[in-house]
Amino acid sequence: MHESSRPSGERGRRRSERSHQAIIAATRELLVERGYPDVTIEAIAARAGVGKQTIYRWWPSRAALVLEAYLSSADVVTPPAAGGTTREDVRALLAWLIAVLAEPTGGHVVAGLVADIQHDADLAEGFHRDVVPARRGAMVAALERGQGRGEIRADADLELAVDALHGAVFYRLLLSGEPLDTDFIARLSEQTLGGLATSPPTG
Amino acid sequence: MHESSRPSGERGRRRSERSHQAIIAATRELLVERGYPDVTIEAIAARAGVGKQTIYRWWPSRAALVLEAYLSSADVVTPPAAGGTTREDVRALLAWLIAVLAEPTGGHVVAGLVADIQHDADLAEGFHRDVVPARRGAMVAALERGQGRGEIRADADLELAVDALHGAVFYRLLLSGEPLDTDFIARLSEQTLGGLATSPPTG
Amino acid sequence: MHESSRPSGERGRRRSERSHQAIIAATRELLVERGYPDVTIEAIAARAGVGKQTIYRWWPSRAALVLEAYLSSADVVTPPAAGGTTREDVRALLAWLIAVLAEPTGGHVVAGLVADIQHDADLAEGFHRDVVPARRGAMVAALERGQGRGEIRADADLELAVDALHGAVFYRLLLSGEPLDTDFIARLSEQTLGGLATSPPTG
Amino acid sequence: MHESSRPSGERGRRRSERSHQAIIAATRELLVERGYPDVTIEAIAARAGVGKQTIYRWWPSRAALVLEAYLSSADVVTPPAAGGTTREDVRALLAWLIAVLAEPTGGHVVAGLVADIQHDADLAEGFHRDVVPARRGAMVAALERGQGRGEIRADADLELAVDALHGAVFYRLLLSGEPLDTDFIARLSEQTLGGLATSPPTG
């Protein structure tokens, strides 16, 4: 048995970009209107004016589709530009994070995806590859700049620091229900950066 | 002839404790065997030898039942006894936490509940009241003992520290998929406590 | 607590006539409001302010209760008094029959009972004993008076004639849906009596 | 680019004739095995190897399905061929009728349908259109042949005669419980035809 599976070029009709976009748009709308658990493939197909088969042809699961729809929001992906001090950068990045999570397609969608990740290895792979690093990257960069400037100790474990910073935010969002406000962010960045600083806190 | 139409206290058959226990046990077994998303009310009723109505009579949702079943495991609730130093206590508590989450009825169940509490206010209330404080309490106590001994600064925000400690654990469990091992715990407790310590790390 | 005031033969509380009447009344009301197939034991118990057990204690089936409720309507049982000629008597009896069947608790209830009779031997026995003869009796008597007067042939099979007369009425009511009006009754009694008459119809 | 948004006639998968037949067959089998009141949609679906939705998609009610299943028996629909005399024809047709009603899918099914048509206008329409005329047609034809031969009076109301003949049969079947045997049929056809005859019975 030899592997070819494509005679030469691309036979047959191409994927309809129109349908693709309609499906993504319908998914996003339904996420806002009904929330993750009530977004069904059937509803998406109906809203998008598309056959169910077309969805199953291109996405392996509802969660994969939701993930793509979620990621297709530009504001979800673009972090704020770097500012001045490490303290300011960290605070700005956390503020951006909670703003994104407070949107209609924010925290609840993440919660649903988080649950599905636990049972869907392929989805988890996509989430760990596309979502998590996008969130962590800018934060790690900000801390590294702080290290370069000598504000943060050279031997600080920056990845661990991001685990703590982002972890605290998601912990409040998903588990404890405590508020995600600017005061929280201020205290969180202050105390965490204090532990990473080269000089002891004065006073 | 006068009509006495008051409820008159407690009429009718009482709730069957036998059925109650059978339902909880069946739920726990099915959570282990099939995982949260595949545990159905119908399967629980069949396993417990109970009518579905009996389940719907006493629990408002599948999630509420799973929550109760989850909490009925003694080992989930009882944290380890206090040890010697703050460092040892924190590390032991984190070790206990990841051990609980690694159990069959551990992390996946929490992930499912976490997803459901985003859309179910009553369930969220129960989760915030029964699950979250049970996890935080021992950790806060350990940190307070450290404060009493002078190992931790008096002005440290201990609740925030628990947000960071537990947050980092749940972040890895639910979102990033990074391993929850003893090395991680060691570094996490070290770096976090370092930020709370009265004297700065030398060097 | 000592035993008094009970002669010996009758232990325990007596059957509550109050509940009995309430159950019958509730059944009758529900038959009118909802129709036979939607009258449930539960609804009867609730309407009557009675426990379900009390119903099950005194009636073997829903149909038996409906039968008793149906028979408890006085107008169902009392046929019109005998008139003058056989022709008049027969016509009056048929008119009474279709009037009874046109009532709210009339034809539809009979149809439901008729269906249940086919699978419930005890109920069938009660129906054949209490309902059918009550309907046939007056008609047979009228025809016998006609025989006595010489209007009807002595060798006529009167029971068979009642089968045909009542059968035609119930056939229209239950099976064919044709109207049950006075014209029908007139023609039916005319043609049937014509076949039983001593002298041939003139012209 | 123009939009052609008309339904375009016949889109989507066609109805499965295989499933259709399996459902009818399963219904007929279950009617024989369990009787009308114990034939559930769920049992039919399971027996036919079919989803419940497929049944609900094509039949508005259990009774409508039973009606179709009942009518799909060839022997139910086809009356015996015309014989010689009117007397013989009538007797043969009545014999055929009681034979059909004595079958496993006979009288009890009719009783159940009869009960249901009292509350279901659509079903009643089907019953009056498909069942009743199929039964009456041959009988009316036989009587009309008798009229043609001069055995039956020209002014006789033949429809009324069929009401009486069939009515008497169904009355015994459904209401009175009296036997449906050949003696009954003989006397019934004799007395009824006697009333329709052109010459009076002598003696």
Place this chain on the structure above:
DNA sequence: AAGTAACCGAGACGGTACGTCCGGTCTTTGG
């Protein structure tokens, strides 16, 4: 230009579970 392959919307299909209703039974308290 004809043939062929993969796509598309539509929607029926076999299933599974849902949450509700009711049947008939059992277990309380109270008269």
Place this chain on the structure above:
DNA sequence: CCAAAGACCGGACGTACCGTCTCGGTTACTT
């Protein structure tokens, strides 16, 4: 011992979606 209340097990209801499987019909490349 009966009655009202109401929980119990069981089973069917009719609905909603799942993921799959035809349909007729539409591109678009290959021959």
